[in-house]
Amino acid sequence: MSRQKSKDTGVEMALRRTLHAAGLRYRVHRRPVKGVRREADIVFGPARVAVFVDGCFWHGCPEHVTWPRRNAEFWRAKIEGNRARDRDTDARLTELGWLSLRVWEHESPDEAAPRIAEAVAERRAAQGSVVRRAGQPAPWHSP
Template identity: 80%
Template sequence: MSRQRSRDTDVEIALRRMLFAAGLRYRVHRRPVKGVRREADVVFGPARVAVFVDGCFWHGCPEHATWPKNNAEFWRAKIEGNQARDRDTDARLAEAGWLAVRVWEHEEAGEAAARIKKMVDERKSAKKSGA
């Protein structure tokens, strides 16, 4: 497990390429909110959008998650702990005025990028109009 990449995975890189091609500029692997020790994979500062690319196994994807049979209690606690941390992160970011976007590793990069672009554009236009 120590060889599992936690950043700059193929999925993240594909998503970032699509976001860049769509004309979006972003920061990579940043903490969106000071004092909250959670790092987003892609951050759009002015729009206050933080994107997290979640692995199906590690975050318990409803479509693709598998529950290991060996050391089952450990893995169930680990994955459920990750899910609880994800919910806590989303809530903390929302309190600070940020939008947390979750992208599953199995999602097609182009579709995820289009969804993110729409959210970023909406938040930018809402900010300009003073909403």
């Protein structure tokens, strides 16, 4: 288990590539809020959107969860603890004005990215932020 990657997994990298190709810019592996010891995989700071890419085993995916037979009590407690922490993280971030999005590792980046992009665009529009496409000059920039 010590060889399991926790950052920059293949699924996470594919999602980041898809989001970047769509013109979205973000930070990776950051704490959305100081004082809350939870790190999001992808953070859209000004829009206040935190994206978590959850592994099916470690976070107990409803479709793919498997319960190990060896040391079953330990693993059930571990996975249920992860689920509880995920719910707590979502609640804390919501309380502080953030939107927490969860993407399962089995989800296609081509399906998850538009959902994330839409949420970011809605949050930016609600905040009155200026949304522009990559490569376009900022509206305050004079040519």
